[in-house]
Amino acid sequence: MRTWLHLCIDMQRMFLEETPWHVPWMARTLDQVTEVTRRFPERTIFTRFIPPPSPDGMPGKWRDYYEKWEMMTTNRLPHDLLLLADPLQRYVPPARIFDKHTYSPWTDGRLQRHLVQERVDTLVITGGETDVCVMAAALGAIELGYGVVVLKDAVCSGDDDAHEAALTLFERRFSVQSEIMTAEEFLSAG
Numbered sequence: 001m002r003t004w005l006h007l008c009i010d011m012q013r014m015f016l017e018e019t020p021w022h023v024p025w026m027a028r029t030l031d032q033v034t035e036v037t038r039r040f041p042e043r044t045i046f047t048r049f050i051p052p053p054s055p056d057g058m059p060g061k062w063r064d065y066y067e068k069w070e071m072m073t074t075n076r077l078p079h080d081l082l083l084l085a086d087p088l089q090r091y092v093p094p095a096r097i098f099d100k101h102t103y104s105p106w107t108d109g110r111l112q113r114h115l116v117q118e119r120v121d122t123l124v125i126t127g128g129e130t131d132v133c134v135m136a137a138a139l140g141a142i143e144l145g146y147g148v149v150v151l152k153d154a155v156c157s158g159d160d161d162a163h164e165a166a167l168t169l170f171e172r173r174f175s176v177q178s179e180i181m182t183a184e185e186f187l188s189a190g
Helices: 026-039 060-068 110-117 133-143 160-173 183-189
Strands: 004-009 044-049 096-100 122-128 147-156 178-181
Touching: 004 026, 004 133, 004 147, 026 122, 026 147, 026 183, 044 110, 044 133, 096 110, 122 133, 133 147, 133 160, 147 160, 147 183, 160 178
Parallel strands: 004 044, 004 122, 044 096, 122 147, 147 178
Antiparallel strands: none
């Protein structure tokens, strides 16, 4: 029997609302993400992408990135845009939040330590963006030996072609370590 956990990537207001990082069709996936969370709040971890206060002090190309997107740094961005999208916040607790500062939730080791303590072996992944933070989370999970289930109607991107390419990559290149299914298929598999 698999010990699974729902890892919901960056379903935050700064991506859902009208900002420079707006992901227009995140709203279309919100119902599916919410339903998985509603049924399994105690098995849900939300990641939140938290930008730095300013580009200063960021290493390497991250400094260049935040010089381009300085309006999205925490010194300039309204704090409430960092929050989870409604209605997800109401599930915390028992759902948990892990803040991260890069695309990957694995960089600082906190998430991995937590999952090892809970003896998790499979991650059911939802959220955004499929071809950036979801990809980083899924590939990192695969590298660490987790099974990965990506719910294709509960992930989103600002780039339709890149979204489809990412799902195709998982199906073709990581078929032993990952599965692609709909939220309904996952929920009905019980």
